[in-house]
Structure formats: structure tokens, C-alpha cells
Amino acid sequence: MKWAPVKDAAAYRLYWxxxxxxxxxxxxxxxxxxxxxxxxxxxxxxxxxxGVSALSVDDRESIVTLGGLPPAQ
Structure with missing residues (x-):
């Protein structure tokens, strides 16, 4: 699974x-x-x-984004 980096994210939480x-x-x-x-x-x-969510330095969490298929080439 790949995801785009989020500006100012301290970490990412991966879910399954x-x-x-x-x-x-x-x-x-x-x-x-x-x-x-x-x-x-x-x-x-x-x-x-x-899925993946972004975490801030004070441990606030974004909504989880589900992984999907990559765009067609």
C-alpha cells in the first residue's frame, strides 16, 4: 500500500x-x-x-482513507 505524504504529519497509522x-x-x-x-x-x-490515517504531533488523527487499486496506466 502506498500513500501520499501529509504536510506536518508526525506519523501514520495503518489499519486492516x-x-x-x-x-x-x-x-x-x-x-x-x-x-x-x-x-x-x-x-x-x-x-x-x-487503510491509513495521518497523526499530528499531539496525536490527533485524520479520518481513515481506504486503500484502493492504483490508477490505470
Whole structure:
């Protein structure tokens, strides 16, 4: 999953959940000076939803944006 960097974001929170669930079940934080890309090894794309939110320095969080297919080339 790739995402565009957010100005002044201190970190990003990555979320995932099974496609048959309503709530995010898992997450992890990635610092903003790290990559804006993560590889979900072993995750079956058809069975899961993935999302990312931006975190400010005082831990305020943006709305979660769902990952999708890249634009057609």
C-alpha cells in the first residue's frame, strides 16, 4: 500500500480488517520520516480492507482513507 505524504504529519497509522467485519481490528504506527509505502506479506487482498490515517504531533488523527487499486496506466 502506498500513500501520499501529509504536510506536518508526525506519523501514520495503518489499519486492516477482514472484509466481513465492520470495525478495524488491527493497526500499527509508522513514523512520517519512514517510507510512505508498506508491503502486507501474507495478506489476501480479497479478504481484507486496508487503510491509513495521518497523526499530528499531539496525536490527533485524520479520518481513515481506504486503500484502493492504483490508477490505470
Amino acid at each position: 480488517r477482514r472484509a466481513d467485519r465492520n470495525d478495524w481490528s488491527d493497526g500499527r504506527v509508522v513514523l512520517s520520516d519512514a517510507s510512505t509505502e508498506v508491503v502486507w506479506s501474507g495478506a489476501i487482498v480479497d479478504d481484507n480492507f486496508f
